[in-house]
Amino acid sequence: MFEWMAWTxxxxxxxxxxxxxxxxxxxxELKSPTTMRKGFLPMATTRGDRLFIGLLGAAYINxxxxxxxxWLTEWMSLxxxxxxxxxxxxxxxxxxxxxxxx
Numbered sequence: 001m002f003e004w005m006a007w008t009x010x011x012x013x014x015x016x017x018x019x020x021x022x023x024x025x026x027x028x029e030l031k032s033p034t035t036m037r038k039g040f041l042p043m044a045t046t047r048g049d050r051l052f053i054g055l056l057g058a059a060y061i062n063x064x065x066x067x068x069x070x071w072l073t074e075w076m077s078l079x080x081x082x083x084x085x086x087x088x089x090x091x092x093x094x095x096x097x098x099x100x101x102x
Contacts, residue, residue, distance in 0.1 A: 010084040014062065017092070018055060025051055039102045047099070054098035058091035065090075 025047060036044040041053065065087030073081045 008084065010088050014058075014088060014091075021051065021055075021095075041098075041102045045102060050099050050102040053102060054095040057098060058095045061091040061094060062087045 029048065034046040034048065036046060038044045039050075041050070045053070062084075065082075065084070069081040069084075072078070
């Protein structure tokens with residue numbers, strides 16, 4: 001069923017992190033209901049809004065990295081494509097920053 005997808009360790013960890021965040025945010029919301037807040041985003045948001053925006057950004061960061069990896073390899077004259085762990089770390093930093101400051 002999933003033969004078409006490249007299930008590598010970084011991909012599995014990425015999706016596992018998403019599931020754990022959704023479970024954690026659900027429990028957090030049940031224990032402490034959220035309030036609207038204004039951060040660097042151009043609108044007032046709740047924790048769930050910031051999580052959604054952060055996850056979208058993380059997905060786009062990873063997709064952009066995968067799409068540009070071949071070009072980066074050629075441009076920087078690398079022997080192999082850069083590690084996908086780079087985009088994983090960048091996307092998680094984006095997600096945490098969005099949740100904290102968004």
